[in-house]
Amino acid sequence: MSPPPDPPARSTRRDLERYAGLFSARTRVMTSSATRDLMAMSDRPEVISFAGGLPDTSSFPPETFASMTARIADESCARALQYGPTEGLAETKGCIVDVMAAERMTVDPDDVLVTTGGQQVLDLVTKTLIDPGDTIVAEGPSYPGALNAFQAYQANVVQIDMDSDGMRVDLLEETLDRLGRDGKPPKFVYTVPSFQNPGGVTMSLPRRRRLVEVARERELLVLEDNPYGLLRYEGDRLPTLYSLDGGVYVMYLGTFSKIFSPGLRLGWVVAPPPVLERINLGKQQADLCTSTLSQILVHAYFEHHDWREYVGALTELYRARRDTMLDALAEHFPPQAEWTRPGGGLFIWATLPDFIDTSDLLAAALRVDVAFVPGEGAFLDGRGRSSMRLNFSGADEDQIREGIRRIGEVIKEQVALYGTLTGEAAQAPPRHDAVADAATAGESQDEGARVVELPRRAERERRARRS
Amino acid sequence: VSRVAVLAGGSSFERQVSLRSGARVEDALERLGHDVIAIDAGRDLIRRLREERPDVAFVAMHGRDGEDGTVQELLEILGLPYTGSGVPACVRAMDKVLTKHLLIEHGVPTPEFFAFNQTAFRELGAADALPAIEQRLAFPIVVKPSSQGSALGIKFARTAADVPGALVAAFSYDAKVLLERFVDGRDLAVSVLDGPDGPVALPVVEAVPTGGQEGDFYDFQARYEIGRTDFICPAELPDGATQRAQELALRTYELLGCYGFARVDLMLDGAGDLHVLEANPIPGLTETSLLPQSAEEAGIGFDQLVSRILDSAFSRP
Numbered sequence: 188m189s190p191p192p193d194p195p196a197r198s199t200r201r202d203l204e205r206y207a208g209l210f211s212a213r214t215r216v217m218t219s220s221a222t223r224d225l226m227a228m229s230d231r232p233e234v235i236s237f238a239g240g241l242p243d244t245s246s247f248p249p250e251t252f253a254s255m256t257a258r259i260a261d262e263s264c265a266r267a268l269q270y271g272p273t274e275g276l277a278e279t280k281g282c283i284v285d286v287m288a289a290e291r292m293t294v295d296p297d298d299v300l301v302t303t304g305g306q307q308v309l310d311l312v313t314k315t316l317i318d319p320g321d322t323i324v325a326e327g328p329s330y331p332g333a334l335n336a337f338q339a340y341q342a343n344v345v346q347i348d349m350d351s352d353g354m355r356v357d358l359l360e361e362t363l364d365r366l367g368r369d370g371k372p373p374k375f376v377y378t379v380p381s382f383q384n385p386g387g388v389t390m391s392l393p394r395r396r397r398l399v400e401v402a403r404e405r406e407l408l409v410l411e412d413n414p415y416g417l418l419r420y421e422g423d424r425l426p427t428l429y430s431l432d433g434g435v436y437v438m439y440l441g442t443f444s445k446i447f448s449p450g451l452r453l454g455w456v457v458a459p460p461p462v463l464e465r466i467n468l469g470k471q472q473a474d475l476c477t478s479t480l481s482q483i484l485v486h487a488y489f490e491h492h493d494w495r496e497y498v499g500a501l502t503e504l505y506r507a508r509r510d511t512m513l514d515a516l517a518e519h520f521p522p523q524a525e526w527t528r529p530g531g532g533l534f535i536w537a538t539l540p541d542f543i544d545t546s547d548l549l550a551a552a553l554r555v556d557v558a559f560v561p562g563e564g565a566f567l568d569g570r571g572r573s574s575m576r577l578n579f580s581g582a583d584e585d586q587i588r589e590g591i592r593r594i595g596e597v598i599k600e601q602v603a604l605y606g607t608l609t610g611e612a613a614q615a616p617p618r619h620d621a622v623a624d625a626a627t628a629g630e631s632q633d634e635g636a637r638v639v640e641l642p643r644r645a646e647r648e649r650r651a652r653r654s
Numbered sequence: 655v656s657r658v659a660v661l662a663g664g665s666s667f668e669r670q671v672s673l674r675s676g677a678r679v680e681d682a683l684e685r686l687g688h689d690v691i692a693i694d695a696g697r698d699l700i701r702r703l704r705e706e707r708p709d710v711a712f713v714a715m716h717g718r719d720g721e722d723g724t725v726q727e728l729l730e731i732l733g734l735p736y737t738g739s740g741v742p743a744c745v746r747a748m749d750k751v752l753t754k755h756l757l758i759e760h761g762v763p764t765p766e767f768f769a770f771n772q773t774a775f776r777e778l779g780a781a782d783a784l785p786a787i788e789q790r791l792a793f794p795i796v797v798k799p800s801s802q803g804s805a806l807g808i809k810f811a812r813t814a815a816d817v818p819g820a821l822v823a824a825f826s827y828d829a830k831v832l833l834e835r836f837v838d839g840r841d842l843a844v845s846v847l848d849g850p851d852g853p854v855a856l857p858v859v860e861a862v863p864t865g866g867q868e869g870d871f872y873d874f875q876a877r878y879e880i881g882r883t884d885f886i887c888p889a890e891l892p893d894g895a896t897q898r899a900q901e902l903a904l905r906t907y908e909l910l911g912c913y914g915f916a917r918v919d920l921m922l923d924g925a926g927d928l929h930v931l932e933a934n935p936i937p938g939l940t941e942t943s944l945l946p947q948s949a950e951e952a953g954i955g956f957d958q959l960v961s962r963i964l965d966s967a968f969s970r971p
Binding site: 231604607 | 665667775782821826
């Protein structure tokens with residue numbers, strides 16, 4: 188028998204450009220930019236990267252994984268290798284009911300659809316609800332992955348400022364009025380109320396209540412994205428929008444990515460039955476069903492292991508890393524910088540003086556082998572250029588201290604240079620940006636405001652006393 | 655048939671484009687029947703070249719290391735023939751300040767500029783000279799890092815208040831930056847290709863940003879975003895401008911001492927005058943890159959282009 192012919196050489200590396208003439212109008216918004224090329228440089232192994240959103244899967248016990256897979260091979264091999272129902276397996280939905288119960292939510296498994304990661308929920312909900320030009324209201328800054336999904340369906344995205352209590356619901360109402368007058372009422376509001384990505388702030392209880400009321404009054408759908416709710420490092424648990432609303436206007440996005448494994452690609456959506464039916468049709472077109480193997484794996488894990496204990500261990504790990512990063516920021520970032528103090532989740536949002544463009548800063552930071560995400564990707568309107576998202580879950584504490592020290596050095600150089608150029612002693616007041624304001628305004632006594640207090644001054648004083 | 659090492663990637667900010675250039679070149683070399691070794695230029699570069707024992711290196715790297723003479727220096731040490739410009743031309747071309755001084759000395763028009771390194775501001779009070787510079791150049795002023803090959807770090811300062819921030823941004827990429835007079839006009843590129851009868855200038859390409867641009871300024875970033883810039887080749891220019899642009903490109907190529915191929919970027923202003931902005935010793939080699947487009951227009955297909963560039967590596971004077 189002769190060997191098969193060689194495959195075409197390196198087809199995966201073939202140019203995008205060759206096919207450019209064939210692309211749909213939809214993909215024209217999916218630009219690749221010079222900044223993206225910069226981001227690609229953060230993959231080098233020597234780079235300390237705060238750019239990812241990666242959970243620390245190295246803390247998962249391999250022997251647990253081995254026993255799970257052995258059990259699946261033993262007990263449900265044929266099923267694990269087979270297609271499954273589009274809405275997901277009953278036993279996986281059982282796990283989802285458990286996870287939601289841990290945040291005091293009650294859900295009917297019939298209202299749940301299991302998806303290929305939370306990202307697929309963003310795609311399917313947008314596909315279901317949005318025609319080109321339709322409006323979606325989101326937070327500013329917002330999760331870039333969601334903005335990408337919205338843009339892919341040619342949505343018009345309006346971003347609402349946040350402060351330490353999360354989305355400014357008063358501004359939301361004003362915006363809704365304006366959009367209504369302009370004949371562009373939004374199809375839905377997208378929010379990450381707890382430990383927001385990338386802002387690191389949490390929506391207060393009064394705002395949560397008000398948002399749910401607004402949704403009811405205006406018969407407006409809300410998509411609550413809650414990947415981090417169980418990763419809380421301090422403060423009291425707040426009710427989800429879904430539990431406040433009862434699932435009438437609030438659609439809920441959950442995921443196993445941050446509490447178990449992003450590699451499984453398992454998420455879910457809870458939505459009112461007529462909406463869920465449509466999402467189900469969209470899911471059939473997209474991928475027929477979510478990986479049966481992943482679903483059975485998650486069930487095996489939930490049945491025979493204490494998933495809450497693992498989340499508890501992650502919480503301990505990430506809390507320590509967050510504290511390390513907050514301490515390092517207080518020590519190494521200049522006084523002109525501001526940052527949020529997340530009570531949970533994976534991200535800190537730092538805002539620098541407005542003469543610093545964080546995309547350019549990234550180029551300088553990459554030269555000393557450290558990376559972060561420039562803030563501009565979290566806005567579609569050109570804001571965020573002086574901000575950055577810092578992930579603290581994916582690097583160990585030594586790396587966090589060293590990486591923040593290096594970024595701090597680069598920032599200080601730029602601040603000093605700016606001072607030299609302007610003839611000022613570099614004491615420019617901090618830029619007054621939504622989330623930065625949040626941080627400074629954190630002393631208000633509103634419920635939830637305590638979640639994000641600005642640590643800088645207090646931390647500095649504490650440090651000064653210590654040394 | 656040669657054993658060709660295609661060097662691409664590296665750790666410059668133009669790594670991604672370089673990987674695409676490299677992949678395109680590898681395809682062409684394979685179609686031409688050569689034995690191709692793809693090398694992502696990293697710490698093992700020298701070791702891999704010694705192990706693989708190629709006859710020649712095709713350098714498809716852009717930006718730092720690949721285009722600034724560093725890799726060329728290493729190839730010289732190894733005694734390996736390579737494509738494109740040699741060390742001195744790369745050093746000169748990658749440094750916009752050196753390039754511009756050379757152009758001015760030889761009467762080639764280039765926008766007026768002032769260049770400084772950080773120590774000028776830190777230790778010699780250069781900031782005090784900014785108002786004089788601003789008055790001389792008039793706003794808007796283009797601020798750019800001296801050595802960055804792509805659009806990264808290039809800013810427009812519309813007022814004096816924009817200048818310090820633009821300088822801080824440019825200094826993120828290089829220790830030396832220039833403030834340059836803004837030329838309002840048409841954005842042209844002329845590629846030069848060496849052949850049996852010496853270097854020839856290829857048809858002129860014009861870059862036209864497509865719709866939705868804010869303000870009067872060309873968005874440099876658009877050049878790097880698919881679908882945001884249209885390239886017209888041959889550019890439809892007023893009488894004589896094409897020939898003049900080609901002459902200036904050839905002159906620049908020769909002054910810098912380029913070899914094999916290069917691309918020279920120019921502006922055509924409203925008065926019909928041409929200004930040379932910079933030269934790229936290793937311009938992009940993807941299918942939509944300007945050099946291949948321009949060669950195609952001249953009747954030189956991509957494979958033929960790659961073949962000519964490769965041949966020139968063996969006949970370096």
